[in-house]
Amino acid sequence: MILITSVNGVDARFPDYIFSTRRVRYVEGEYVIIDNxxxxxxxIRRISDIGTPGTPAEVVPVTDLPFDGNRTVKRAGLPQVNPAALSVKGFLEKYFYPFVPAEIAFTGSDATFEFGRRQNVTLRAKITVNDETEIANRRIIHVTNGNSLLFVGSDNDFSVETTMQGDETVLLHNKKQVFKALADVGGNGSPASIASALRTxxxxxxxxxxxxxxxxxxxxxxxxxxxxVSENTKQFSIxxxxxxxxxxxxxxFSLLKPVFRDHNGFDISDSFVLQNINITTSQQYPNWTYGYFVWKTGFTTSVANKTFTITYP
Structure with missing residues (x-):
């Protein structure tokens, strides 16, 4: 409780958070205006609620509200947020020093491989704790395999090696394999799950x-x-x-005829003719047959270590 004396010499009691409410309209000179x-x-004094029954509570003068302001402010800029604080100290804490949740992310980056060829990849996830104190159920999910559980970790830096494509033990031969890392956190009293960006x-x-x-x-x-390369690739250097x-x-990828240019930049597209051919691999992994659009010069030629370009519209 806060004890304060009016200009008429009468003491009045108010809750600690009185100064964060609309009842305090303004402060002018040496006076505080409360309820007009x-x-x-x-x-201004604070009345302690600690004491022996029957004895008056201790009255402590208030010269300044204690607050640890010797810290780097966490919140960037001046965003319009409602800290939902009921005191000056609470406002300062929530506005300038909000709870920073944990973050989880995969290391490395996405990759592109040949269809059907065996790939052993290591999925490594790292959790940045920040202000979080409760972290559990660290896991990696195979999204394109029905969100199946691939691995459960015990540390904030956890990893698992997995095999994709080209293996008799691997049933998935899709054009895309997607994974996600997750963890359950306390959330400063609001439990939730945090998720990484997808690894594709x-x-x-x-x-x-x-x-x-x-x-x-x-x-x-x-x-x-x-x-x-990606099926969206429009230019090749060969x-x-x-x-x-x-x-x-x-x-x-494309039936459209591209523009063929030689190493001098000359358009030689008329030298090429199109054939539709089913190309088959010669080994077990990869093992596929697929219909290709095959461009071939109509006559033989000689090229001595030169780079040609092929561009699709």
Whole structure:
């Protein structure tokens, strides 16, 4: 409780949070105006509620409310938030030093691989504790496998190795494998789960290119250079070297005819003709057959270690 003396010499009691309510309209000079009544600012005292029954409570003069302001302010800028505080100290704590929740994230980055080829990847998740004091049930979820539980960790830095594609023990041969890391936290009295951003591994049929003699769907995979890129890729740079051979460019993505340019920038698109060919791999992993759009020069040529460009509209 707060004890304060009016200008008429009468003591009045108010709750500690009186100064954070609308009942205090303004402070002018040496006076505090509460409920339209002027009080002497220097007379503010706090009445303790500790004492022996039957004895008066201790009256302690209040010169300043204690507050630890020797800290770096956590909140950036001046956002319009409601701290829902009932005292000056509570307002300062909640506005300038809000509870900073824990964060969880995967290390590393997303990746792209050839479809069907075996990949062993390590999924490592790290939790930044911040102000959190309760963390449990740290886990990694395989989202594209029905949100199945992949791993449960015990530390704030936990990891698991998993195999995707190209393995008789792996049933999933999708073009995308997605994972997520989660943990349950206390949330400063509001329990919740925190989640990482998704970690995504994309699997694509490779683009094939190079110089060779006559090829068919059974020989093309081994004879040409493989490039694994997103199906949204619009431009390619291909290094060519060969004597009296065809130039080959095989894509699983687009039927549209691209613009072919040689190392001098000349448009040589008219030199290429389209074939639709089912290309088959020659090994168990990867093991697939897929329909490709294959561009081949109509005649053999020689190229001595030059880079050509291919651009789709």
């Amino acid at each position: 009544e002027p009080y002497i600012a220097a007379s 591994f994309n699997f694509y049929y490779p683009v094939l290119y190079g110089m060779a003699g006559y090829l068919n769907g059974a020989t093309m995979y081994d004879a040409l250079t493989k490039m694994v 290094a060519l070297n060969g004597t009296n051979q065809y130039i080959w460019f095989a894509t699983p």
